[in-house]
Amino acid sequence: MDEVFDVAIIGMGPGGEVAADRLLTGGKKVIAFESELIGGECAYWACIPSKTVLRGPEVKLEAARTAGVGASELNWEQARDYRDYMARNLDDSAQLAGYIQRGAQVVRGRASIAGPGRVRANGQEYLAHHIIIATGTEPVIPDFPGVGDITAWSNREVYTLTELPTSVAIVGASAVALETASFLTGFGVEVTLINRSDRLLRREEPEVSALAEKYVRELGVTVLAHTSVVGGKRGHLGESELELSNGTSLKVDAVIFATGRTPRTGELDAARAGATLDGRGNVRIDEHCWAAEGLWAIGDVTGVMPFTHVAKYQGRVVADCILGADRIASYDGIPRVVFANPEIAAVGLTREQAESRGINAASIHVNLPETLARPWTYEQEPRGDLGILVDRHRRVLLGAWAVAPLAGEWIHQASLAIRGELSLEVLRDSVAQFPSYNEAYLVALDRLGSAEGI
Numbered sequence: 001m002d003e004v005f006d007v008a009i010i011g012m013g014p015g016g017e018v019a020a021d022r023l024l025t026g027g028k029k030v031i032a033f034e035s036e037l038i039g040g041e042c043a044y045w046a047c048i049p050s051k052t053v054l055r056g057p058e059v060k061l062e063a064a065r066t067a068g069v070g071a072s073e074l075n076w077e078q079a080r081d082y083r084d085y086m087a088r089n090l091d092d093s094a095q096l097a098g099y100i101q102r103g104a105q106v107v108r109g110r111a112s113i114a115g116p117g118r119v120r121a122n123g124q125e126y127l128a129h130h131i132i133i134a135t136g137t138e139p140v141i142p143d144f145p146g147v148g149d150i151t152a153w154s155n156r157e158v159y160t161l162t163e164l165p166t167s168v169a170i171v172g173a174s175a176v177a178l179e180t181a182s183f184l185t186g187f188g189v190e191v192t193l194i195n196r197s198d199r200l201l202r203r204e205e206p207e208v209s210a211l212a213e214k215y216v217r218e219l220g221v222t223v224l225a226h227t228s229v230v231g232g233k234r235g236h237l238g239e240s241e242l243e244l245s246n247g248t249s250l251k252v253d254a255v256i257f258a259t260g261r262t263p264r265t266g267e268l269d270a271a272r273a274g275a276t277l278d279g280r281g282n283v284r285i286d287e288h289c290w291a292a293e294g295l296w297a298i299g300d301v302t303g304v305m306p307f308t309h310v311a312k313y314q315g316r317v318v319a320d321c322i323l324g325a326d327r328i329a330s331y332d333g334i335p336r337v338v339f340a341n342p343e344i345a346a347v348g349l350t351r352e353q354a355e356s357r358g359i360n361a362a363s364i365h366v367n368l369p370e371t372l373a374r375p376w377t378y379e380q381e382p383r384g385d386l387g388i389l390v391d392r393h394r395r396v397l398l399g400a401w402a403v404a405p406l407a408g409e410w411i412h413q414a415s416l417a418i419r420g421e422l423s424l425e426v427l428r429d430s431v432a433q434f435p436s437y438n439e440a441y442l443v444a445l446d447r448l449g450s451a452e453g454i
Contacts, residue, residue: 005031007322008119008128010111010268013040015299015311016134020104022319030104031128033111033121038095041136042308044087049159050179051339052083057186058341065379076164076187083159113273117294130322133270133283133297137261137306146232150240151254158256164189165253169242171229172258173200175338178212180256181221182340191221192250196228201338204401205350207365207387211403212344219341263301278303287328289318305331333419337408342383345411348399348418351389360392364448368404371443374435378405386440388414392454395424410437424454
């Protein structure tokens with residue numbers, strides 16, 4: 001008789017790993033399929049290496065802005081070596097051994113679904129009571145005349161660089177685009193950001209977009225708005241030459257595309273197990289991350305929110321459901337962070353989203369150096385802004401954003417307030433450490449109360 005596993009996990013990125021760990025701890029018999037490296041995109045080509053190499057330029061700028069600190073110098077070779085250490089030198093043998101030691105079976109190779117409870121890989125079929133799809137996404141490179149003639153990079157090429165280029169063009173205006181621009185500019189690369197829209201981070205508040213562009217320009221990045229690439233070719237000296245929609249051309253060593261990602265479902269055959277895909281190829285799921293009988297999906301492949309922390313959260317939800325709990329996933333109050341300089345963080349709804357839902361909302365924008373001590377103790381020529389959005393009727397926080405040092409850390413107060421539906425009265429009665437950036441919430445709430453009577 002064929003061996004039957006409790007759970008088969010297709011894709012061992014952050015979500016798959018969290019699910020596997022929880023299920024193994026719960027005593028389940030697990031088989032995992034991974035076509036690349038255990039740990040996925042985040043561990044080797046995205047979150048971990050990118051935040052590692054961003055830290056050096058961040059510290060250099062902090063040193064320049066801090067009273068009494070001398071000039072600091074960056075060393076690309078040392079930063080590169082530490083990045084490779086943090087990305088495990090693209091070696092997952094320790095992770096593989098760990099799962100085997102815990103009793104999991106790991107199959108190397110691309111897997112597909114052969115039917116309900118059936119997974120096929122390397123010409124062999126495996127049976128499981130539950131299947132978790134955690135295959136993630138892959139970068140989209142837009143098609144235009146000459147795209148095959150230029151040096152085109154995605155995040156994978158950028159965050160495995162051994163030698164830095166002299167100049168690059170980054171196509172896109174997303175978090176990936178801004179972080180990559182901050183990293184490369186910090187190490188002396190000439191960066192041009194090509195944005196077909198009128199502003200960066202278009203899904204965030206207009207104030208956030210304006211501040212993001214202001215600060216990225218201060219780093220030395222050239223920003224071209226309302227511009228797109230319409231053609232490309234290889235130059236006489238081997239450079240990539242781009243023809244732009246504004247009638248100009250641009251010569252760079254490489255072109256980095258931060259133009260979105262697409263779910264890895266094309267060869268998965270998820271429909272054989274009863275799954276349905278949306279128009280973009282994402283696996284449709286319910287509030288339990290359930291896709292069909294015995295079939296679940298987590299992470300970017302669901303199209304819910306393309307963040308590592310959401311994939312890990314969904315992994316916990318699915319594992320708990322398989323272990324017998326009736327757990328429901330909620331996406332209220334999940335933070336969104338761009339590790340630029342300064343950091344950009346947001347959570348909850350924007351004004352436009354609140355309006356589209358018919359919510360009577362009020363907002364306020366506070367400049368932090370004008371109201372707090374902490375920005376001044378943190379740096380000379382301090383920076384920082386906070387915005388909050390409040391439901392007038394329910395008297396709770398709907399959304400918040402911050403562009404300031406360490407914003408990715410202190411945005412979590414707003415995240416918890418939204419997720420827990422804490423009343424404005426409770427928030428106003430909180431006591432913030434002095435001096436801290438968290439005090440900004442009290443200032444914003446008091447000002448909003450004075451202005452709106454909320």
